Amino acid sequence: MEVKLANRVLSLTPSTTLAITAKAKELKEQGVDVIGLGAGEPDFNTPQHILDAAVQSMEQGHTKYTPSAGLPALKKVIISKFKQDQNIHYNMNEIIVGNGAKHVLYTLFQVLLNEGDEVIIPIPYWVSYPEQVKLAGGVPVYVEGLESNSFKITPEQLADTITDKTRAIIINSPSNPTGVIYSEEELSELGKICLEHDILIVSDEIYEKLIYGENKHVSIAQLSPELREQTIIVNGVSKSHSMTGWRIGYAAGNKEIIEAMTNLASHSTSNPTTTAQYASIAAYNGPQEPVAVMRQAFEERLEIIYSKLTAIPGFTCVKPQGAFYLYPNVKQAAKLTGYEDVDAFVEALLVEAKVAVIPGSGFGTPDNIRLSYATSLDQLEQAVARIHQFVESKQA
Incomplete structure (x- = not known):
């Protein structure tokens, strides 16, 4: 054949x-x-209290399907996490839980992009960003973050890259592979340009809990109500709680985008693994x-x-x-x-x-x-x- x-x-x-x-x-x-x-x-x-919660959930019979967007109890915990860590409020219909942050990103690009839509990807980039954009029919447009600027792109570079086909930009802070962080001021300047040109910001914050020295993590979505509306935050428990194999990630943002992602998930994965969702509730609710x-x-x-x-x-x-x-x-x-x-x-x-x-x-x-x-x-x-x-x- x-x-x-x-x-x-x-x-x-x-x-x-x-x-x-x-x-x-x-x-x-x-x-x-x-x-x-x-x-x-x-x-x-993975910490012991999370392992114990997973076992307990199975023993209690929590081994069936859940809603496609995730357990309501887990979504509530994620909402509390955003309120506590970034002082951002999200509603239940603005949260989706998926099978790892990687699959959440994949689903996001699938519902966001039409053929030929451009996504700005700063260099260096995580290896899966360009491939996921291409799989959705989009076009990766690269902007080089110079090593002399700690691999971060400037507002001028962003402005010069935008076209009438630009749909979104990916910001990964802290970064994989460089480990660098965008400051509040840098994010604010980039955000102004995104708002001016109506560009969606995909903010990958999976490493937010791993910050060193006097540095701090700032989400671009927390800087203003306008940027909160313009941003989809992608995060998960993989890196923060050493749960890479559990495959739980999530996105927060515009309810229409989240609804579309939920509809797609209902036809692709049905729901995130039930046991892993209960483990993730324990990850955020338990000792840190x-x-x-x-x-x-x-x-x-x-x-x-x-x-x-x-x-x-x-x-x-x-x-x-x-x-x-x-x-x-x-x-x-x-x-x-x-x-x-x-x-x-x-x-x-x-x-x-x-x-x-x-x-x-x-x-x-x-x-x-x-x-x-x-x-x-x-x-x-x-x-x-x-x-x-x-x-x-x-x-x-």
């Missing part, structure tokens, strides 16, 4: 992060001592000390590893303010070690130094690599030492 795939999937690029992580796991299973720094998930288990402990551990790792990483010849790095990634520019290191580009350098790190990192080409910046410090400090120190030794041994 001749297999003919739909055109919409033929142009898709496989997830770089998942591919590297899978390759590292494969080598480990073969007995190779590989240190993987590719995973985008905390290395902590595990979240604080995890955040502190990440910050301590960052402070130790950052100086070691930037001591490697040819490595420069904007210091992250949140999330759990380092995003160094290694173009000079690749050149020093005789590789034609960073992708080749990354492959050599995996094969020879036995360290798996993600090439920046998957995020739109081919001179960088992404390293996750969501692993033990011992493993991190070993990995950076291996990279350092590899670079020094390869220099001409």
